[in-house]
Amino acid sequence: MHSSFTRLQNVFGFFTTVAFVLGAFIAATDLGSARTPSGVIKTDNIQVVKGRPHYYSSKKEEYAIIRFSLEADLSSLFTWNTKQLFVYVTADWTSPGGINNTAVIWDSIITNPSADHLQNIGPVAMKKLKRSAEGKSIAPERGLLKLKNQKPKYQITHPSGKIAETADVTLKLHYNVQPWVGILTWDMDKPLAMWNAMSGGVSDLFTLPALKSKDTKGKDTKDKSSTKSKKSKKP
Incomplete structure (x- = not known):
């Protein structure tokens, strides 16, 4: 006669095998999708x-x-x-x-x-x-x-x-x-x-x-501001 622990091991082993096979089948279905x-x-x-x-x-x-x-x-x-x-x-x-x-x-x-x-x-x-x-x-x-x-x-x-x-x-x-x-x-x-x-x-x-x-940016900003000031000074 198998002990209760041995029977529990067999049930758990069967469950994991079924879960693995089912998971492998689900994963394989992706191969059928383009x-x-x-x-x-x-x-x-x-x-x-x-x-x-x-x-x-x-x-x-x-x-x-x-x-x-x-x-x-x-x-x-x-x-x-x-x-x-x-x-x-x-x-x-x-x-x-x-x-x-x-x-x-x-x-x-x-x-x-x-x-x-x-x-x-x-x-x-x-x-x-x-x-x-x-x-x-x-x-x-x-x-x-x-x-x-x-x-x-x-x-x-x-x-x-x-x-x-x-x-x-x-x-x-x-x-x-x-x-x-x-x-x-x-x-x-x-x-x-x-x-x-x-x-x-x-x-x-x-x-x-x-x-x-940043220096280049500063120079560009200064040049633009100086250009605008010159234009504003023109009559």
């Missing part, structure tokens, strides 16, 4: 200044501020098993020594309607989310992004403290699908079954401008 993400990204305004990029910075250094426009269709990444989508934009360039550099300048989390309660947002925004999600288990329109002259969340710096006039920089759109059950999947470089690689999502090459110092 993924066709696409995007167009371009720069709008680029500045390089010298200062403290963060309040906790101990010294002044050069940092770049890149404004961009983005139109992306990530709606195919939302399925019934999608919990939320993490979207971010990076600036990529290669240093003279052949070192690849990647810096995140903007990110955002897009939740599925069933996961809206996980959003750490205010009550007004939460009401709008709930209103848009009424009667829906999947909201593909949440995967449509249209940003114009978007201000970056993070500035670009470099360990050397210098980043001005860096050449061959590109902006890239990335995503990370976080399912309810299964593994995290990142943006893919090559297609896999019904999952296609990102179409577009890369900007043209550009060069960061020369350093824009």
Whole structure:
């Protein structure tokens, strides 16, 4: 006769096996959903200044501020098993020594309607989310992004403290699908079954401008003010 403890172990083992098989089946259903993400990204305004990029910075250094426009269709990444989508934009360039550099300048989390309660947002925004999600288990329109002259969340710096006039920089759109059950999947470089690689999502090459110092700004302001005063003195 098996003891009560042995029977409890058998029941628990059977339960975990069933849960694992069910979870694997749920995760496998994502392979049957086509993924066709696409995007167009371009720069709008680029500045390089010298200062403290963060309040906790101990010294002044050069940092770049890149404004961009983005139109992306990530709606195919939302399925019934999608919990939320993490979207971010990076600036990529290669240093003279052949070192690849990647810096995140903007990110955002897009939740599925069933996961809206996980959003750490205010009550007004939460009401709008709930209103848009009424009667829906999947909201593909949440995967449509249209940003114009978007201000970056993070500035670009470099360990050397210098980043001005860096050449061959590109902006890239990335995503990370976080399912309810299964593994995290990142943006893919090559297609896999019904999952296609990102179409577009890369900007043209550009060069960061020369350093824009505060002295230059002050001189420009003085020149403009002196010009205005001269015009006002004319009869």
